[in-house]
Amino acid sequence: MIASLLHRNVQLDTATAASSKSGARIDRRSLLDEDHHMKRKHHKALQSRFPDSWRMLLGEKLRWWSMLGDADRERMEDLIRVFLADKSFEGTRGFEPSEEMKVQIAAQACLLILGLNYDFYDDVTSVIVSPTIVYHNGPRHLDGGIVSDDHAALSGQAMLHGPVLIAWDRLSDQALHPDRGHNVVFHEFAHKLDMRNGSGNGVPPMSAELKQRWEPALRSILQRLRQGNAVSLDGYGGTNPAELLAVATEAFFDIPVRLQRDEPDLYGLLRSFYRQDPAARQTASSS
Numbered sequence: 503m504i505a506s507l508l509h510r511n512v513q514l515d516t517a518t519a520a521s522s523k524s525g526a527r528i529d530r531r532s533l534l535d536e537d538h539h540m541k542r543k544h545h546k547a548l549q550s551r552f553p554d555s556w557r558m559l560l561g562e563k564l565r566w567w568s569m570l571g572d573a574d575r576e577r578m579e580d581l582i583r584v585f586l587a588d589k590s591f592e593g594t595r596g597f598e599p600s601e602e603m604k605v606q607i608a609a610q611a612c613l614l615i616l617g618l619n620y621d622f623y624d625d626v627t628s629v630i631v632s633p634t635i636v637y638h639n640g641p642r643h644l645d646g647g648i649v650s651d652d653h654a655a656l657s658g659q660a661m662l663h664g665p666v667l668i669a670w671d672r673l674s675d676q677a678l679h680p681d682r683g684h685n686v687v688f689h690e691f692a693h694k695l696d697m698r699n700g701s702g703n704g705v706p707p708m709s710a711e712l713k714q715r716w717e718p719a720l721r722s723i724l725q726r727l728r729q730g731n732a733v734s735l736d737g738y739g740g741t742n743p744a745e746l747l748a749v750a751t752e753a754f755f756d757i758p759v760r761l762q763r764d765e766p767d768l769y770g771l772l773r774s775f776y777r778q779d780p781a782a783r784q785t786a787s788s789s
C-alpha cells in the first residue's frame with residue numbers, strides 16, 4: 503500500500519491514477535453551494551460558533567493567522583469547521599490526536615483553499631496523525647526505476663484518493679519556525695490539490711490560460727533547481743514536477759516575500775492559482 507503513496511521520499515505511482523474529474527470550480531464564496539450529500543453536514547457545522555479558544559490557539563501557533571483580513575479570517579473559520587466535520591482524524595498505533603492538533607492541521611490545510619473551492623479536498627478521506635516521524639521499511643520506488651530497500655523517514659504522505667499522513671512532531675516544529683520554509687501540511691495537501699485531476703504531475707486543475715504559462719515555467723524552474731540555481735526552494739523539489747509544486751507551495755505560504763523577490767514568475771503563477779497573495783499580507787502586517 504505504501505509503495506503507491508506520494509510523499510517526500512516516494513515517487514508517485516501514476517499507474518494507479520484514476521480518470522480526471524471535472525476541472526476546478528473556483529468560487530471562493532461557494533462553500534455552501536456543493537451539489538452533493540455533504541451539504542447538510544456542512545451546513546450543520548457552520549451553525550456552530552467558532553470557539554474563541556481555537557482563535558487564540560491559531561493566533562498563538564500560526565504566524566499567518568493574525569495577518570488575515572476580516573473576510574479571509576471569516577472564510578477560514580468556515581472552512582476549518584467544515585473540514586473538521588467532514589474529515590475523520592485517526593492516530594497511528596493507539597495515538598489519539600487532540601482537538602488542538604486537529605484544529606491546527608485543519609487550519610493549515612484550509613489555508614491552501616482559502617481562494618479555491620472546498621471540493622478540491624473531496625477525496626481527502628481522513629487525516630492520519632503520527633506523534634513522531636514514521637520510519638518506513640521495505641521497497642521504495644525511486645526515480646529512474648530504482649527500487650530501494652533502505653529505511654525512509656517520513657514526515658508526511660498523501661495518498662491518491664485517500665488519506666494524508668502527518669507527523670505531529672515535525673509539523674509543530676515547522677509551524678513554530680515558518681522562516682525555514684518547510685511545512686508538511688502545506689506540502690502534502692499541495693499533493694492532494696495536484697492529484698485532484700487524477701494524477702500528481704505538478705499541474706493541478708486550473709484554467710487553460712494559466713496552464714499554458716504554468717507548464718513551461720515549471721519545466722524551467724525544475725531545471726534551475728536541479729542545477730542549484732533556485733535558492734528559495736528546497737532541492738527536494740527537483741525530484742519531479744509534483745514535488746516541485748509541493749515544495750513551492752511550502753515556500754509560497756511560509757516565506758512568500760523571499761519567494762516573490764527571488765522567483766517572481768513562480769510567485770505570480772502560484773498567486774494566480776491559489777487566488778491569494780501571502781507576500782502582500784505579510785508586508786501589510788509588518789508595516
Ligand SMILES: [Zn+2]
Nearest residue numbers: 509510745748
Ligand atoms: Zn512530496
